[in-house]
Amino acid sequence: xxxxxxxxxxxxxxxxxxxxxxxxxxxxxxxxxxxxxxxxxxxxxxxxxxxxxxxxxxxxxxxxxxxxxxxxxxxxxxxxxxxxxxxxxxxxxxxxxxxxxxxxxxxxxxxxxxxxxxxxxxxxxxxxxxxxxxxxxxxxxxxxxxxxxxxxxxxxxxxxxxxxxxxxxxxxxxxxxxxxxxx
Amino acid sequence: xxxxxxxxxxxxxxxxxxxxxxxxxxxxxxxxxxxxxxxxxxxxxxxxxxxxxxxxxxxxxxxxxxxxxxxxxxxxxxxxxxxxxxxxxxxxxxxxxxxxxxxxxxxxxxxxxxxxxxxxxxxxxxxxxxxxxxxxxxxxxxxxxxxxxxxxxxxxxxxxxxxxxxxxxxxxxxxxxxxxxxxxxxxxxxxxxxxxxxxxxxxxxxxxxxxxxxxxxxxxxxxxxxxxxxxxxxxxxxxxxxxxxxxxxxxxxxxxx
Numbered sequence: 001x002x003x004x005x006x007x008x009x010x011x012x013x014x015x016x017x018x019x020x021x022x023x024x025x026x027x028x029x030x031x032x033x034x035x036x037x038x039x040x041x042x043x044x045x046x047x048x049x050x051x052x053x054x055x056x057x058x059x060x061x062x063x064x065x066x067x068x069x070x071x072x073x074x075x076x077x078x079x080x081x082x083x084x085x086x087x088x089x090x091x092x093x094x095x096x097x098x099x100x101x102x103x104x105x106x107x108x109x110x111x112x113x114x115x116x117x118x119x120x121x122x123x124x125x126x127x128x129x130x131x132x133x134x135x136x137x138x139x140x141x142x143x144x145x146x147x148x149x150x151x152x153x154x155x156x157x158x159x160x161x162x163x164x165x166x167x168x169x170x171x172x173x174x175x176x177x178x179x180x181x182x183x
Numbered sequence: 184x185x186x187x188x189x190x191x192x193x194x195x196x197x198x199x200x201x202x203x204x205x206x207x208x209x210x211x212x213x214x215x216x217x218x219x220x221x222x223x224x225x226x227x228x229x230x231x232x233x234x235x236x237x238x239x240x241x242x243x244x245x246x247x248x249x250x251x252x253x254x255x256x257x258x259x260x261x262x263x264x265x266x267x268x269x270x271x272x273x274x275x276x277x278x279x280x281x282x283x284x285x286x287x288x289x290x291x292x293x294x295x296x297x298x299x300x301x302x303x304x305x306x307x308x309x310x311x312x313x314x315x316x317x318x319x320x321x322x323x324x325x326x327x328x329x330x331x332x333x334x335x336x337x338x339x340x341x342x343x344x345x346x347x348x349x350x351x352x353x354x355x356x357x358x359x360x361x362x363x364x365x366x367x368x369x370x371x372x373x374x375x376x377x378x379x380x381x382x383x384x385x386x387x388x389x390x391x392x393x394x395x396x397x398x399x400x401x402x403x404x405x406x407x408x409x410x411x412x413x414x415x416x417x418x419x420x421x422x423x424x425x426x427x428x429x430x431x432x433x434x435x436x437x438x439x440x
Binding site: 076 | 199202206229233236238239242243244245250252254258
């Protein structure tokens, strides 16, 4: 795998252009893909993805490997940037087909991805597909699309309390399943 | 501190914060509670890790050609606009960077420009966050500090144990409580304002006044209807904040934390 993600991030934060380019190259498909999933427009997604990398550079000093890997840290930054963009646009270009694909596909592996990341993706997807459908949708809408419980309630035409319960139970079950698999 | 928000009330809300589905006011309540509750803090960190792992499921897509170069250029431009070099710290930072990088892997050589960037990366998150605010020249990213700072807390609290958090009601001249201000210690310390019954809609300009009388701008809290939240990094420690002012034409709200 060569230089670790942590090493490239440190290099990028230190102003090393080679490290920055390598870091971007390694993660750009995930970051752009997530941004596009949330904002739905390629031009906006490109701006969001660029902003995510810039924020990663700015906040690199605050990254703590004890609290998770670089990839999920970076993707969380990208998600926040995408949600900010969507909220300011007062639009939710949410595509139900993309969502359906995301929570039902068996495999989304890419040949150039690293084996451990492919394994992670399969493990998480398998855990997600074991959730009841309603909880699965609520968790994905909240965790990936950044919808509030109220927005999920409106979209699913359910009471607010039900939306909150679906998020809570779904995430708790998911956490339990991933923990069991980790042990 | 947790007495105001008991675990029984907060625990069901942790998943919403972990997934970022919590609204600004709920976010403030949850963060305020977990600061002083190790059990909820642990649960929140675990739920947040689970929620973040879901992001790996988003389909991958290659960006348009030239993306990588554009990002590197943006970073280099921002780095060039940063503070001047201080050679006295150069050798120490150079050594610190080398410790972070696997030996012989990417051949880091450290010219003056690199050392300036290294100081930014390693010396303090406060400067980084403030620089992020100053550098955010477009309105597109104006909500980033609130969400980003809350996210850092969400993933595992960054708390300076030597500092206590503070909270105070926001009241009108007539004594009506219209919201609450929360001051969270950490790196950086930050302020989260939650207006729940604002006198007027629109933007409220916020300022922080220190015990030494220095005034800092703390951004704008945008109120829709009567509700609005905003979070910004503090340039000073929590215990140095004497006054928080929120103003808009015809309205002035003072908060004494």
